[in-house]
Amino acid sequence: MKLGVSGVIILVLTIAVPAFCETADLPVQGLESRVDFWKKVFTQYGEDDVIIHDRVHPHLIYDVASRDDQVEKIARVRQALDEIRQNIANPENLSTTAQQIQDAIAASGVPLTPESLSELRDNVHTQVGIKERFRQGVIRSGRYVEAFQEVFEKQGVPPEIALLPLVESSFENRALSNAGAAGIWQFTRGTGRLYLSVTRKVDERLDPAKATRAAARLLKDNYAALGSWPLAITAYNHGRAGMLRAQGEVGSEMAKIIDDYRGPSFGYASMNFYSEFLAAVDVYSNYEQYFGELALDKPSMRQGVAPTVTRVAAKNTSKARVQTAAKTSASDRYKVRKGDTLADIAQRFGTSVRELMDANNLRNHVIYAGQILLVK
DSSP states (O other): EEGGGGGGEEEEOOOOOOOOOOOOSOOOOTOHHHHHHHHHHHHTHHHHTTEEEHHHHHSSSEEEETTTTTTHHHHHHHHHHHHHHTTTOOOOOOHHHHHHHHHHHHHTTTTOOOHHHHHHHHTTEEEEEEEHHHHHHHHTTTTTTHHHHHHHHHTTTOOOGGGGGHHTTTOOOOOOTTTOBTTTTTTTTHHHHHHHHSSSSBBGGGOOOHHHHHHHHHHHHHHHHHHHHHHHHHHHHHOOOHHHHHHHOOOOOHHHHHHOOTTTTOHHHHHHHHHHHHHHHHHTTTTHHHSHHHHHHHHBTTBBBOOOOOBOOOOOOOOOOOOOGSOOGGGGGOOOOTOOOOOHHHHHTTOOHHHHHHHHHHHHSOOOOOOOOOOO
């Protein structure tokens, strides 16, 4: 719905039971709107779409911008929120845009108070769509899913959780995060060493078979400590100790933790991780509905047959960026400057935005000054 002359789009996603088949192990209740938001991120919005929405209530979407006009549109949303706050006692004074934003906020269940409106203003957030990346992840999943599910079932882990790489790495084994997490299962070096051999010569995080067995053991250990698969899955992102603190403060219900827990490091990524996973499972199970017929990659891994372990010192090419940052030369890395965009950096180094995102495991186009990117 377009709003007046400002062109702002207000969307409150319908809260309905997702198509995902809820089980006792993987409940959806209380998270329906979050799951629906992430399904749209995965299937409706592409890499050129910047979703302007609320960080705490992600289903409250204010607008969808492009790279060129996102700053202007974010400012416009904040201006409307300020206008609403200044006219709580006199709503008849609101502009058309502010009135419609106010109606959308009320429909989302957020109370219209000075305090809540200040929080909404502070929590204006952007999320880049990943439709293209998710589609490629579904295609790549054909190489691994059957074998991964077999591993998980043998470990006593729900087989649906074998789809977690859809939100971790898009089933890309060369994925390397800014925090040094590597491989399909995105183990950090510290956590990886608890379950795998991670040395200067050999990095088993890059062995899909061994990393999958390690991920199953980690998830099972999380479940043993927390007694809940939603919490065990969230602990994969937030850490077991962090989820034990959250559980100790507000209990084991995931929706209640999201609403009430305010741990200093329990931010946007952690509070949405389980909902992202549920959305990914649903989209994967119905991918033809969203992407049409896809030719999934043929299985390249069988249970009990481990590929050769990828060595950290492998030659660095555009198709095999599996080195750690410490092994790359200064010319392979770029320190982001204020005002840089991924498009600017890609053009400067003769690569593409997609290759930069894949090489650095970026889920969206957001970068920040001082960030180190692999560029070759």
